[in-house]
Amino acid sequence: MGKARLWSIHVHPVKAFRGQAPREAVVEPWGLAGDRRWALIDNGGKVVTQRQQPRLAPAVAELLPGGGVRVSAPGMDPLAVPVPRPSGTVPVEIFRDKVEGVLAEGDAAHAWCSAYLGAEVRLVYLDDPATRRPVDPEHALPGETVSFADGYPLLLASASSLDALNSLIARGDHAHEGPLPMNRFRPNVVVAGTAAWAEDDWSRIAIGEVTFRVAKMCGRCVVTTTDQETAERGREPLHTLGRHRRLAGKLVFGQNLVPDSRGTIRVGDPVTVIA
DSSP states (O other): OOOOEEEEEOBOSBTTSBOBOOSEEEEETTEETTTTOEEEEOTTSBEEOTTTOGGGTTOEEEEOGGGOEEEEETTEEEEEEOOOOSOOOEEEEETTEEEEEEEOSSSHHHHHHHHHHTSOOEEEEOSOTTTSOBOOGGGOOTTOBOOSSSSSSEEEEEHHHHHHHHHHHHTSTTGGGOSOOGGGGOOSEEEESSOTTGGGGOSEEEETTEEEEEEEEEEOOGGGGBOTTTOOBOSTTHHHHHHHOEETTEEEEEEEEEESSOEEEETTOBEEEOO
């Protein structure tokens, strides 16, 4: 096994949309710069993800200078959405959290997203990630916050662990669904050069110049069964995770990270296990 390296970086400007794979990214306390600062909400203020709308998988969000986004999707003309000017906030419910966000200005973005999904939604921006949403206090230090990500600033996945999982899928009841690509798991950082499942035992790591606390294993949901190209759903990887990776009542793949420091990470950076 060679030295552990950062294999890829993934930033998803709009939660549940397809993201980008830059060569480098700035690490902020609440996640990678630009990651999941935007989300869709329904009429009740609840965040809409691929759990409810698998058609979001092929929709693309590109980060624009200044934090705006350019959205595109099959059958839709692209639309640039600027960061809204400071104004009143609206309540956003993301899982059990109540957060305040700012609606995209005007009607164009809301109309675009609603037309694509065939359901009324609105696009909302997290204007102040430093104060709006605390990380789960069971796995956080006071003052730690997170964007519209599921629960933690970054999600790490291992290329070796995906290879191991795909080997298990190949021997299972739904082998025809594999091998699965890494985008099923929507990580922020992918490491290579480690043993399969080595990340299970990490508690603190460094990626290049930036250090991270490994907060908890990531429990997986139906989004992982969604083909990110076609939006079609299958049984894997949840079927195989249920047989081989059921820990503490969760089907786990990957680790949630909280940054200890700011800095820039780059593809190819060494990944060092501190503890």
